[in-house]
Amino acid sequence: MNALQQEIAxxxxxxxxxxxxxxxDIPPDQPLFGEGLGLDSVDALELALALQKxxxxxxxxxxxxxxxHFTTVATLAAFVQAQRDACAN
Amino acid sequence: MSEQVVQERxxxxxxxxxxxxxxxxxxxxxxVFGRRLLTPVLYLIVLYFFASARSARRxxxxxxxxxxxxxxxxxxxxxxxxxFGLFIAFADNLLDRLDVWRGRLRFEQVTLxxxxxxxxxxxxxxxxxxxEILVVTHLxxxxxxxxxxELGEQVPxxxxxxxxxxxxxxxxxxxxxxxxxxxxxxxxxxxAMMLDLSQRVERGEWLAIAGDRVPLHDGRRVMVNFxxxxxxxxxxxxxxxxxxxxxxxxxCCLKVDGRYQIHLDPFLDTAHWERxxxxxxxxxxxxxxxDHLAQQCLMAPQQWFNFYAYWQPAQPEATDAN
Numbered sequence: 001m002n003a004l005q006q007e008i009a010x011x012x013x014x015x016x017x018x019x020x021x022x023x024x025d026i027p028p029d030q031p032l033f034g035e036g037l038g039l040d041s042v043d044a045l046e047l048a049l050a051l052q053k054x055x056x057x058x059x060x061x062x063x064x065x066x067x068x069h070f071t072t073v074a075t076l077a078a079f080v081q082a083q084r085d086a087c088a089n
Numbered sequence: 090m091s092e093q094v095v096q097e098r099x100x101x102x103x104x105x106x107x108x109x110x111x112x113x114x115x116x117x118x119x120x121v122f123g124r125r126l127l128t129p130v131l132y133l134i135v136l137y138f139f140a141s142a143r144s145a146r147r148x149x150x151x152x153x154x155x156x157x158x159x160x161x162x163x164x165x166x167x168x169x170x171x172x173f174g175l176f177i178a179f180a181d182n183l184l185d186r187l188d189v190w191r192g193r194l195r196f197e198q199v200t201l202x203x204x205x206x207x208x209x210x211x212x213x214x215x216x217x218x219x220x221e222i223l224v225v226t227h228l229x230x231x232x233x234x235x236x237x238x239e240l241g242e243q244v245p246x247x248x249x250x251x252x253x254x255x256x257x258x259x260x261x262x263x264x265x266x267x268x269x270x271x272x273x274x275x276x277x278x279x280x281a282m283m284l285d286l287s288q289r290v291e292r293g294e295w296l297a298i299a300g301d302r303v304p305l306h307d308g309r310r311v312m313v314n315f316x317x318x319x320x321x322x323x324x325x326x327x328x329x330x331x332x333x334x335x336x337x338x339x340x341c342c343l344k345v346d347g348r349y350q351i352h353l354d355p356f357l358d359t360a361h362w363e364r365x366x367x368x369x370x371x372x373x374x375x376x377x378x379x380d381h382l383a384q385q386c387l388m389a390p391q392q393w394f395n396f397y398a399y400w401q402p403a404q405p406e407a408t409d410a411n
Contacts, residue, residue, distance in 0.1 A: 041282070044283055
């Protein structure tokens with residue numbers, strides 16, 4: 001797990017107040033919704049708002065992409081990285 | 090699941106299908122025969138419903154006796170006549186809804202009780218400003234509010250509905266003349282749609298969502314005291330309001346002395362909770378909402394059209410998080 005993935009896993013835990021869950025309990029490729037971590041759409045909104053605030057990014061809603069970005073910790077990290085790179089340029 | 094829970098089928102499991110068929114049939118019949126001819130037919134259908142649906146009768150009886158005990162008004166105690174009267178009021182309610190959808194109910198026929206100008210804020214919010222949340226109640230006739238909100242002007246309103254037949258309902262509303270309301274099915278809300286809603290609120294659009302019905306597969310519910318007994322209410326509207334940090338208003342439409350009254354009441358200036366106090370804060374809001382709802386029940390005691398078992402025990406839904 002790279003540093004950004006770890007950071008995001010910790011952000012998920014803090015934002016959603018997941019008791020008794022540690023970063024190690026959320027493997028980067030584990031689905032966040034449904035079968036995996038079991039988050040729901042309210043969690044998704046809360047997480048999206050927290051990510052936008054923390055990384056100063058804007059997550060567009062008008063595409064199917066949003067759904068894909070929020071699949072796992074790994075996809076979220078890749079998305080945040082891409083947004084940062086885009087801003088840096 | 091206990092046997093009781095299995096027997097008391099959840100409202101969403103059976104209600105919409107029946108009401109969709111009934112509405113479609115009624116919509117067709119009203120067009121062909123007119124309201125006057127249809128009224129006795131609908132009364133017969135409701136009479137049949139009254140005679141055959143034992144659990145619906147029992148649930149209404151329970152509501153009436155809770156209301157009487159809670160208010161200390163013995164004249165509200167259930168009798169065969171008062172239970173039947175509520176079923177008849179339901180028939181009138183269906184006929185009124187069709188009038189609304191066909192545009193037969195005009196603004197002059199409705200009294201707006203809106204002392205703090207919530208409707209004005211709604212109409213102006215699209216020209217700058219953030220959106221707000223309307224928590225809607227199933228007491229009375231919420232369809233009237235929708236029609237009135239739309240009348241004359243395009244209103245930036247997104248209505249979240251608990252309905253598995255939204256597509257068909259949208260088509261039926263289209264046929265019946267209900268135009269631009271954006272209906273969104275609660276069970277289809279996912280990450281992208283939630284983000285979309287939050288951005289709509291930023292742009293000044295409002296959200297309307299029912300505060301008095303608990304979705305089937307949703308562990309996010311809270312038990313509060315309603316008419317003297319514990320009943321489950323949804324957390325969803327309040328979570329949305331808190332996460333989006335927007336004001337909350339309560340919306341209800343009651344028929345009083347043969348005239349519709351739309352009640353718009355500001356409820357929270359900004360929905361906000363302290364860190365770690367979320368559940369307790371929401372509990373407090375929902376209790377306040379339930380108390381408000383109880384007062385409105387007293388204004389229109391015969392317009393409670395929840396025929397399912399409203400006061401159900403809390404169900405632990407460990408596996409339903411998805």
